[in-house]
Amino acid sequence: MEYKNPLGVDIDLETGVIPGAKKLVRRLSDLKGYFADEKAYEELLKENPVVYEVYAVEQEEKDGDLNFATTVLYPGKVGREFFFTKGHYHSKADRAEIYYGIKGKGGMLLQTPEGRAEWIEMGPGTVVYVPPYWAHRTVNTGDEPFIFLAVYPADAGHDYGSIAEKGFSKLVVEEGGEVKLVDNPRW
Ligand code: S6P
Numbered sequence: 001m002e003y004k005n006p007l008g009v010d011i012d013l014e015t016g017v018i019p020g021a022k023k024l025v026r027r028l029s030d031l032k033g034y035f036a037d038e039k040a041y042e043e044l045l046k047e048n049p050v051v052y053e054v055y056a057v058e059q060e061e062k063d064g065d066l067n068f069a070t071t072v073l074y075p076g077k078v079g080r081e082f083f084f085t086k087g088h089y090h091s092k093a094d095r096a097e098i099y100y101g102i103k104g105k106g107g108m109l110l111q112t113p114e115g116r117a118e119w120i121e122m123g124p125g126t127v128v129y130v131p132p133y134w135a136h137r138t139v140n141t142g143d144e145p146f147i148f149l150a151v152y153p154a155d156a157g158h159d160y161g162s163i164a165e166k167g168f169s170k171l172v173v174e175e176g177g178e179v180k181l182v183d184n185p186r187w
């Protein structure tokens, strides 16, 4: 039997950086077609801001093993809609996931394949259980980076397809200084 080595790393709780992790950067241009207000999207694209960064420590895609990653989701809006992560189902759809809020303010939008949506507010210390089969997207509703940790099965994979096509059934928007969930006209 070959045993893997245990690993301990310290997440920088101010920046979300995991030393030695693989870094992924998503700019606004990587989110073409994701936001409802296309005019506001084109306008902000001139600046093409970084929307989020992911620091991932991933294992081979084998069942039983675990990956973990932090996400640093920047504050901002496209029109009325708050900045968000792409959102995905897992390729192995029955794989669950745990999120843990580290810094900033936001929430998670979840939905079943039939379009039943749920919104869970998140802040430092919030644990969110993502059950099997639910798509999940995080949203920054604050004015500082929203940072969280995700722990997920190594064989879960990411299925971005249907979300990229028509999004979630709800949009998370600002209305009169409040965070509101409204119907997505494209759904
Ligand atoms: C992986 C986990 C997170 C996200 C990250 C970016 O299962 O849910 O690490 O990958 O928050 O979101 P997305 O939707 O672009 O992968």
Ligand code: ZN
Residues within 6 Å of the ligand: 088, 089, 090, 097, 136, 152
């Ligand atoms: Zn996931």
